[in-house]
Amino acid sequence: MRTAVVLAILVISGTGGDISVAHAMKRLGEVHNFAPAVILRFLGRAFREGWMWIGIAQLALAFCSLLALLSWEAVSFVLPATALSYVTGALGGKLFLGEKLTPLRWAGIALVSAGVALVCLG
Amino acid sequence: MTPPHSHNLRTSVLVALVVVFGSAGNLFFDVGMKRIGALHGWSSAELRYAFIAVFSSGWIWLGITGMLLFLAALMLVLSWADFTYVLPATAAMYVVIPLVGRFVLHESVTGLRWMGVALICIGVALVGQTSPNTTKKV
Numbered sequence: 001m002r003t004a005v006v007l008a009i010l011v012i013s014g015t016g017g018d019i020s021v022a023h024a025m026k027r028l029g030e031v032h033n034f035a036p037a038v039i040l041r042f043l044g045r046a047f048r049e050g051w052m053w054i055g056i057a058q059l060a061l062a063f064c065s066l067l068a069l070l071s072w073e074a075v076s077f078v079l080p081a082t083a084l085s086y087v088t089g090a091l092g093g094k095l096f097l098g099e100k101l102t103p104l105r106w107a108g109i110a111l112v113s114a115g116v117a118l119v120c121l122g
Numbered sequence: 123m124t125p126p127h128s129h130n131l132r133t134s135v136l137v138a139l140v141v142v143f144g145s146a147g148n149l150f151f152d153v154g155m156k157r158i159g160a161l162h163g164w165s166s167a168e169l170r171y172a173f174i175a176v177f178s179s180g181w182i183w184l185g186i187t188g189m190l191l192f193l194a195a196l197m198l199v200l201s202w203a204d205f206t207y208v209l210p211a212t213a214a215m216y217v218v219i220p221l222v223g224r225f226v227l228h229e230s231v232t233g234l235r236w237m238g239v240a241l242i243c244i245g246v247a248l249v250g251q252t253s254p255n256t257t258k259k260v
Contacts, residue, residue, distance in 0.1 A: 021197070022205040026257075030202040039198065046197055086210060093206035100256035101206055104248055111245030112210040115238040119216045122235025 006069050007081055014062035015088040019096050020055030026097070027051065079120035086113040129202075133254040136199040137211045143195055145218040147188025154181030203254040210249045213242050 024046060031042055046052050069078050090109045093099040101109075158175045162168060176182050199208055217239050223229040 018209065019205060022200045022208075025197055025200040028201055031198055039194070042201075043194055043197060086213070089209045090206050093204065093209075097205055098257055099204045099206045102252055105206060105210075105252045108245040108248030108250075108252070109206070109210050111241045111248065112213045113245075115241030115243075115245055116213055116216050118238030118241060119220065119235050120238075122232040122238055 003069065003073055006065050007078075010062050010065035010069060010082065011084050011088055013058045013065065014082070014085050015092050017055045017058030017060075017062055018085075018089060019092045020051045020058060022093075022097060024049040024051035024055060076121060080117040083113045083116040083120065086116065130254060133199060133203050133207075134250075136195050137203075137208060137214075139195040140192055140199060140208070140212050141214045141218060143188050143192035144212065145215045145222070147185045147192055148215070148219060149222055150181050150185035150188055154179045154185055157181065204256055207249060207252065207254045211246055214246050217242050217246075 027049060028042065028045055031039070066078070066082070086109050090101060090106065094101050154176070158172070158179060161172050196208070196212070220231045220235055220239055224231045
């Protein structure tokens with residue numbers, strides 16, 4: 001039970017963190033100029049976005065959950081299980097960012113998720 | 123407005139940079155931590171020794187640089203590309219690391235891991251066939 005709860009926190013907060021960071025970057029708009037000074041200013045602006053800090057807080061929670069889980073579960077269980085985050089990320093992108101997932105993208109995400117699990121198990 | 127083909131090229135280049143910097147960062151951390159060795163205890167003296175060893179290692183600083191560049195490239199590409207496009211594409215790191223492990227560091231890689239690598243390659247190729255941005259016109 002404890003493992004299931006912490007794994008759920010890990011996957012949900014990791015996905016939430018990634019989606020919040022993606023949302024913060026979308027709010028800033030697209031970069032067109034790739035001069036180093038422009039990129040640095042753009043990245044500096046990103047850290048003034050509230051969503052960026054919400055994302056960082058969630059990613060920190062995910063990291064702490066990962067460390068906690070690794071303290072009692074085997075890494076060969078924990079890392080393949082985190083491959084679930086590709087599927088929750090796809091659902092989050094669709095629900096919260098309004099992205100359109102075609103069957104081809106779903107198939108690709110499913111294969112990547114299974115592949116990551118196998119790499120971690122191997 | 124940026125032509126779509128140059129937009130797709132820019133997305134591919136940045137995703138490739140995300141994968142290269144992320145893989146390099148992880149590999150440098152791996153080499154650095156292996157050279158430092160395992161922590162033998164949790165006493166304050168042991169932790170102080172580990173802290174000094176970690177932050178005086180050139181490999182660890184190369185790893186930190188790699189991870190900062192990874193983060194910058196990821197943030198830039200997410201400013202226009204779909205999260206659901208970028209996320210699976212970055213899984214290519216799971217392909218690069220076993221390849222470098224096998225052919226550069228001469229580590230053994232199991233059959234199960236190679237099977238995973240093949241699935242990731244097919245999955246990333248499928249995602250790569252879709253539009254990088256489905257939420258606005260580019």
